Amino acid sequence: MVNEKKGVSRRDFMKTTGIATGTLIGGGIIGGLVGYNVNRDKGTTNTTGNQKGNNSSGQTADHPVNVGLKFFSTMTAFNVLSQATERIFPEDDIGPGAIGLGVPYFIDNQLAGAYGMNAKEYMQGPFADGATTQGYQSRLTRAEIFTQGIAKLDEEARTRYQMGFAELEPEQMDEILTAFQKGEVEMLAVTSDFFFKLLRQATLEGAYADPIYSGNQNMEGWKMKGFPGHQMSYIAQIENEEFQKIEPQSISSMTH
Template identity: 75%
Template sequence: MSNEKEKQGVSRRDFLKTTGIATGTLIGGGIIGGLVGYNANKGSGKNEKTGETQQGQNHEINVGLQHFKTMKSFNILSQATERILPEDDLGPGAIGLGVPYFIDNQLAGAYGMNAKEYMQGPFEDGAVTQGYQSRLTRAQIFDQGIAKLEEEAQSRFKKGFEELEPDQMDEILTAFQKGEVKMEAVTSMFFFTLLRQATLEGAYSDPIYNGNRNMEGWKMKGFPGHQYSYAKDIESKEFIEYKPQSISSMTHK
């Protein structure tokens, strides 16, 4: 490892492994300073040389939007997820991994409609440990949350959320994480929790769901994905590194 990398301290990969964040564990004082504050000066979503956004660079791999009606809303989502999981020298961030498309597709389906959940009243302001308490579906919460991200950006900085600097985006996301932004029928803290969870799920899901593009999320963690069998290697005394496989690649054999 170079001296330069040693100076950078813990890598994103090590951070995710050692904190348990990849499995959804909330540690310390919260996720801010972790997945948002960590690498705060990296992964702004813009190419420093050309000024082009990563979303613009990836337009040719647009798999099609199913929930979002405008690219503006989708791009706000994209930049927010990129601040939660930014690109660094170890690999792509949320945008490069296709996380925004994963979330869009999920919101258009049973996840976004809360199809398998009890959604009748009464609706109370429950404790954090009580889980889902809102009358709104996840799709409605995301729509409202994204609108509020834009509203906060205009109020605080007189710019659209997409135009903000990374530290400005982090300031707004931090306010959401702390529950400081007023939302209807749900807290901004709950929206941030959904956004963070969906970002991680999109980064590490099977690529068949349009996230974890090219299995790069798995590759960064050394996860083998879905293997047919480990029988031939199970008694090996040597460490064996498997090339990751998705469900889709297995069905084509």
């Protein structure tokens, strides 16, 4: 049984977001996760004795030190991103959260490439406020939206609590993320709820993408869902009527 002090469990997360059935609930994660999760422990001590969040070196704890950043130019912005993704996909007794899965590095890599530049999408005007069902409507690229959104997260934290976002208590982060999810924070050429949707989507993609894209570290995201990853073949298992538990495999580990 999940410790009550942990707040929302991984199973609750799956139920709330509809991930277990392969869909996402239109209302989003907020309400089922951020906000509801305010009773989580203030920090989780790692093997070095540091708590997750900012440390004296300026780097977020538990991040692999041999992985460089491709998009973010400062650790301050990267730490804001890291803590925001961790509140959306938190660690619990079932498995690691966004930071442990390397999600911030996944997003950093994506923003530095075609995803961040909207390279494969039509980005010409005219630009008008569209309905929520119309998808991407902003004149800004994802890279520009994330840059502005992360700066706004930090700005909102300093306005409300006179501290940077990554230095806040979990319930304070949740309060600010909830304001973004509700579209209450003013942004330029984009709404804060649209930025939150991009952040939430990228967080989930980073948790479950193939590890070659820098997220889903050690395939832990797949292991939590019992997903086998990329197998060369299922010939040995396909006729077996019993449930088969298969160790997941990444594209990078496949032989040719």
